[in-house]
Amino acid sequence: MSAETRRLTGATAPSGQYLTFTLAKELFAVEIRAVREIIEYGHLTSVPMLPPSILGVINLRGAVVPVIDLGLRFGNAATCIGPRTCIVILEVEQNGSTQVLGMVVDAVNEVRDLSAAEIEPTPSFGGRIRTDFILGMGKLDDRLVVMLDVGRVISADEMVLLNQAGELTHELDSR
Amino acid sequence: MDMDEVLKTFIAESQELLLQMEDALLQLEHTPGDADTINAIFRAAHTIKGSAGLFGLDLIVAFTHIAESVLDRVRSNELQFNAELTALFLQVGDHLARLIALVDAGADLNTLEVEVQATHETLSEQLSYYLAPATAAKPVASQPTRIERGNASGLSADHWHLSLRFGPDTLRNGMDPLGLFRYLNTFGRIVSIVPLLDRLPSAAEMDPETCYLGFEIAFASDADKATIDGTFEFVREDSLIRILPPHSKSDEYLELIRTLPEEDMRLGEILMRCGTLTAAELQEVLLAQVEGQQRDEAQPIGQVLMEQSLVQAPVIAAALQKQQQIKDNRSNENSLIRVDANKLDKLIDLVGELIIAGAGARMTAKNCGHSEMLEATELLSRLVEEVRDSALPLRMVQIGATFNRFQRVVRDVSKEIGKDISLSISGGETELDKSVVERMGDPLTHLVRNAMDHGIESLQTRQANGKPAQGNVCLNACHDGGNIIIEVTDDGGGLDPQRILAKARERGLVSDSQTLTEQEIFNLIFEPGFSTADQVSNLSGRGVGMDVVKRNISALRGTIELSSTLGQGTRVRIRLPLTLAIIDGFLVNVGQAGYVIPLEQVEECIELHSDSAITRGHLELHGQMLPVVRLRELFDDDSTPPRRESVVVVQQGGLRAGLVVDQLVGEFQTVIKPLGKVFAACRVLGGFTILGDGSVALILDIPRLLTQLAAPRSAVPFETKQSYAHE
Structure with missing residues (x-):
C-alpha cells in the first residue's frame, strides 16, 4: 500500500516489530523487515556532483552501498557525527529490484513491538518532515515515535530526480 | 538427469541451429548449390528433429521431417535451391523458432493457436510439393510436382523380402531354420539376412530347446510365390511368415512394417540393412504415411499426432543418418563445451x-x-x-553472429520497402562481452532499419544521381584500444545539416542565435525532443527513435556519433567498452578520494611544476596546447592541494585533455561495480571499485568527461573535430 492510498483510506502503519533510532533528538522507527544490518559509521567515500543528502558510498563486504544523511533528506540540518553515530543498512524491494541503501542516524535504540493500538495515523499537517515519508505515529512509553515509510525515504527514483536537479545547479554554478 | 535442464539445452541449441540455418540459407543466395552450406542446413534441421524426438515433440519432429526430406533431395541434386525454396525455408525456420518459443513458454503443442496452426499446415503443404519419389531418376526442375503415392510404381528392390518369426516350438517340432535357408538356396540366393534376437532372453532364462529367432531375408529368386511359401509349410502354424514379391509398392512395405511385432523404427532400419529398401525409399514410405495422415483433414490433430507418435516415422530417418551425424559432430564436441x-x-x-x-x-x-x-x-x-x-x-563472443542476423533483416526489409539493398559485413570476428552483444541487438536493428528506410534513396533517385542501382548498408566492427567500434554505414542520400538545424530551431531545441558546427547539428538527431513522428517523411526521417538508441548505448557506457555527407551517405559510429566487469585502471588521488582512470585512456603522466604553467585552462605540452582540468575544482573538493601536483594526459577518440591530480598511485586492476540507480545521473563517473584497503574508489568515465569539457567551449582546437554531444 502506498503512502498515498494509505492516507486516502485512513489506514495506519501495520503493527509488528520496529527498529527505533534517534536523529536530531527525535525518535523514529522503521519496520524491522527493511533493516538488513547496522554498522559503525566510517570509511565513507564521498561522491562528487551529487546533492548533499547523499553522503557517499561505503564498501559493505564487497558491495558498494550509497549512504544518505537522513537529516538532509528531510530538509533539516546535516547530522553531526558522534561516538554513537551508526549507519542503518536498509533493503527495500522496489519495482521488482532490490535496493540497498544506508542511512546515518545519531543512535540506534531498540527493536520494539508496536501493536495496532499504539499506532495512530499520520497527522495531515505540522511536523518538520514531509508527511508522505511518514507511515504513522507510534506511542512508546509516553513518547511519540515517527514511523517512517522506508520505501519513500530511500526511493531511488526521487533521488535520481534530486540528482539531476543537483547536477543542473552544479553545472550552472560552474559556468 | 533433470529433464527441465535438458529441455532448456534443447531450446537453446535449437535456437542456435535455426540461426545457423538462416545464415546458411542467406548465404545460399550468393553461392547457390554450395554443398557445405546445404549440408549445414540439413544438419540443423536434422539435429532439431532428432532432439525434438527425445522430448516427444511430435509436431516439431513431423514438421522437420518433411523439411529434412526436401533438403535431402536437394543434397542428392534432385532439387535446386532457388529463390522460391529459400524463401520457403526461411519461413520454415521462422515457424520452427516459433514452435520452439512455444515449447520454451511451456505451451502445449497439441493445441496451437489458430494462426500458428494455419502456418503450420500451409508450410507442411508447401514443403510436400517438393517431395517427388526418390526413385524418379529424372531431376525435378523448379516446377513443383505433386506425386500421388498410393498408386506409385514399385520400389527398386528386385528381390523377394521374407520376414520370418519362428514360433517357440519350431526346434522341438524338429524343424531347423538353417535347414530352411539351405532349402531356399536351392532355388535362389539369399542376398542378405538379418537375424532378430529381440526375443532372446538372458542366459539364465534361456531354454535351449525353444526357438527365439526371427529373420529378415532379402532373397533373389525366379521362383514363384507358391514355391517360396512352400518352404515354410511345416513351420507356418506357429510362426509368422510374410513374403513380399520384388518391386512391391511402398504401401505394402508400410503394411509389412506395421504388422510385424517389432518396433517400426527398428524394422525400417533392418529392411534397409537387408537391402530391400534404400534409405530414400524407406524415408519415402514413412513419409507417405505421415503425409497421408496430414492430408486427411477430417481427422482431429490430436489423433493424427497420436498416430504419428505411434509410428515414429521421423525417428527412423534419424537412425538412418545417425552414423553420419556422429561423424560430423565429433570434431566439434571435442573442442566446445556449452556452459550456462x-x-x-x-x-x-x-x-x-x-x-x-x-x-x-x-x-x-x-x-x-x-x-x-x-x-x-x-x-x-x-x-x-x-x-x-x-x-x-x-x-x-564474436559479434559476427549478431551481424549475420541482419542479413535476414536487410533481405526482408528491402523486399518490404521495394528497394534493392545489399548488406556487407566486415570485422565479424571482433570479440566483445556477451552481455554487451545481447544488448546491442535492438539499437543495431534500429540503425540498420533507419539506414534502409530513410538512408538509401529510391531507385529513381539513385539512378538520377549516377549511383549504382543497388544500395549498400555496411556493418563493421573493430577494436580500438580498450573499446570496440561498431559502424553502420550506408551509401544513401546523407543528411542535410541545414534542414536538421531548421527543424531543431522550429522545435525550440536550438535558439536562433546559436551557431553550431556540422557535427553538433548531426548530434541533434539524438536529442529526445527531436524525434517525433511527424517529421519522418519530410526530413529523410533519420530522427525517429535515435534518442532511444543513444540511451541504450549510454547504458553500456558507450558513445554514439554520426557523420554524413549529403548525397553520399551516412555513417553511425558506436564506441563501446570491451567488458563491463574488470579493467586495467590507473589510480590517482585527489584530496581524500581515490579515482581510477581506465589505463587504455591514459596517454602519459607529467609533473606539474607550478600553477603558472596553466594559462586559461591550457597547458603547453610537446608544442601543443592541451586543455586541462583540475579534478579538485571539478569535484568541489575544498581540501588544500599538495605542493606538487601531477597531470594525467587522457585521450579518447581524438579528444585529449589533462587532469590535474594530487598524487599518482599507479596501475590497479579494477573490478567495476555498477553505479546503481541513485548515481545513474552522475555523468563523469563510470562506476565504483574497491581498493585493497577496503575503501571505495570512483572510476572516471573519460569519454564523457572529455565531452563535457569540450562541449561548452567548442572553440577549443582539437586534433579532429569530433564530439559526442552529451549536452
Missing part, C-alpha cells in the same frame, strides 16, 4: 572478489614489511592477474 552464462558470471564475480582480496593481502604485506610475505603475495597477484585474463575472455 550464469555460471560464467558467477565465476567472473568471484575473480573480481579475488582481485580485491589479493590487493588487500598485498597491501597488508607491504605495511608489515615482511619480505617473504611480500614475495608470496606478489606471486599470488601475478597468478590472480592470469586467472583474470583467462576468465574474462570466456564471456567474449
Whole structure:
C-alpha cells in the first residue's frame, strides 16, 4: 500500500516489530523487515556532483552501498557525527529490484513491538518532515515515535530526480 | 538427469541451429548449390528433429521431417535451391523458432493457436510439393510436382523380402531354420539376412530347446510365390511368415512394417540393412504415411499426432543418418563445451572478489614489511592477474553472429520497402562481452532499419544521381584500444545539416542565435525532443527513435556519433567498452578520494611544476596546447592541494585533455561495480571499485568527461573535430 492510498483510506502503519533510532533528538522507527544490518559509521567515500543528502558510498563486504544523511533528506540540518553515530543498512524491494541503501542516524535504540493500538495515523499537517515519508505515529512509553515509510525515504527514483536537479545547479554554478 | 535442464539445452541449441540455418540459407543466395552450406542446413534441421524426438515433440519432429526430406533431395541434386525454396525455408525456420518459443513458454503443442496452426499446415503443404519419389531418376526442375503415392510404381528392390518369426516350438517340432535357408538356396540366393534376437532372453532364462529367432531375408529368386511359401509349410502354424514379391509398392512395405511385432523404427532400419529398401525409399514410405495422415483433414490433430507418435516415422530417418551425424559432430564436441552464462558470471564475480582480496593481502604485506610475505603475495597477484585474463575472455563472443542476423533483416526489409539493398559485413570476428552483444541487438536493428528506410534513396533517385542501382548498408566492427567500434554505414542520400538545424530551431531545441558546427547539428538527431513522428517523411526521417538508441548505448557506457555527407551517405559510429566487469585502471588521488582512470585512456603522466604553467585552462605540452582540468575544482573538493601536483594526459577518440591530480598511485586492476540507480545521473563517473584497503574508489568515465569539457567551449582546437554531444 502506498503512502498515498494509505492516507486516502485512513489506514495506519501495520503493527509488528520496529527498529527505533534517534536523529536530531527525535525518535523514529522503521519496520524491522527493511533493516538488513547496522554498522559503525566510517570509511565513507564521498561522491562528487551529487546533492548533499547523499553522503557517499561505503564498501559493505564487497558491495558498494550509497549512504544518505537522513537529516538532509528531510530538509533539516546535516547530522553531526558522534561516538554513537551508526549507519542503518536498509533493503527495500522496489519495482521488482532490490535496493540497498544506508542511512546515518545519531543512535540506534531498540527493536520494539508496536501493536495496532499504539499506532495512530499520520497527522495531515505540522511536523518538520514531509508527511508522505511518514507511515504513522507510534506511542512508546509516553513518547511519540515517527514511523517512517522506508520505501519513500530511500526511493531511488526521487533521488535520481534530486540528482539531476543537483547536477543542473552544479553545472550552472560552474559556468 | 533433470529433464527441465535438458529441455532448456534443447531450446537453446535449437535456437542456435535455426540461426545457423538462416545464415546458411542467406548465404545460399550468393553461392547457390554450395554443398557445405546445404549440408549445414540439413544438419540443423536434422539435429532439431532428432532432439525434438527425445522430448516427444511430435509436431516439431513431423514438421522437420518433411523439411529434412526436401533438403535431402536437394543434397542428392534432385532439387535446386532457388529463390522460391529459400524463401520457403526461411519461413520454415521462422515457424520452427516459433514452435520452439512455444515449447520454451511451456505451451502445449497439441493445441496451437489458430494462426500458428494455419502456418503450420500451409508450410507442411508447401514443403510436400517438393517431395517427388526418390526413385524418379529424372531431376525435378523448379516446377513443383505433386506425386500421388498410393498408386506409385514399385520400389527398386528386385528381390523377394521374407520376414520370418519362428514360433517357440519350431526346434522341438524338429524343424531347423538353417535347414530352411539351405532349402531356399536351392532355388535362389539369399542376398542378405538379418537375424532378430529381440526375443532372446538372458542366459539364465534361456531354454535351449525353444526357438527365439526371427529373420529378415532379402532373397533373389525366379521362383514363384507358391514355391517360396512352400518352404515354410511345416513351420507356418506357429510362426509368422510374410513374403513380399520384388518391386512391391511402398504401401505394402508400410503394411509389412506395421504388422510385424517389432518396433517400426527398428524394422525400417533392418529392411534397409537387408537391402530391400534404400534409405530414400524407406524415408519415402514413412513419409507417405505421415503425409497421408496430414492430408486427411477430417481427422482431429490430436489423433493424427497420436498416430504419428505411434509410428515414429521421423525417428527412423534419424537412425538412418545417425552414423553420419556422429561423424560430423565429433570434431566439434571435442573442442566446445556449452556452459550456462550464469555460471560464467558467477565465476567472473568471484575473480573480481579475488582481485580485491589479493590487493588487500598485498597491501597488508607491504605495511608489515615482511619480505617473504611480500614475495608470496606478489606471486599470488601475478597468478590472480592470469586467472583474470583467462576468465574474462570466456564471456567474449564474436559479434559476427549478431551481424549475420541482419542479413535476414536487410533481405526482408528491402523486399518490404521495394528497394534493392545489399548488406556487407566486415570485422565479424571482433570479440566483445556477451552481455554487451545481447544488448546491442535492438539499437543495431534500429540503425540498420533507419539506414534502409530513410538512408538509401529510391531507385529513381539513385539512378538520377549516377549511383549504382543497388544500395549498400555496411556493418563493421573493430577494436580500438580498450573499446570496440561498431559502424553502420550506408551509401544513401546523407543528411542535410541545414534542414536538421531548421527543424531543431522550429522545435525550440536550438535558439536562433546559436551557431553550431556540422557535427553538433548531426548530434541533434539524438536529442529526445527531436524525434517525433511527424517529421519522418519530410526530413529523410533519420530522427525517429535515435534518442532511444543513444540511451541504450549510454547504458553500456558507450558513445554514439554520426557523420554524413549529403548525397553520399551516412555513417553511425558506436564506441563501446570491451567488458563491463574488470579493467586495467590507473589510480590517482585527489584530496581524500581515490579515482581510477581506465589505463587504455591514459596517454602519459607529467609533473606539474607550478600553477603558472596553466594559462586559461591550457597547458603547453610537446608544442601543443592541451586543455586541462583540475579534478579538485571539478569535484568541489575544498581540501588544500599538495605542493606538487601531477597531470594525467587522457585521450579518447581524438579528444585529449589533462587532469590535474594530487598524487599518482599507479596501475590497479579494477573490478567495476555498477553505479546503481541513485548515481545513474552522475555523468563523469563510470562506476565504483574497491581498493585493497577496503575503501571505495570512483572510476572516471573519460569519454564523457572529455565531452563535457569540450562541449561548452567548442572553440577549443582539437586534433579532429569530433564530439559526442552529451549536452
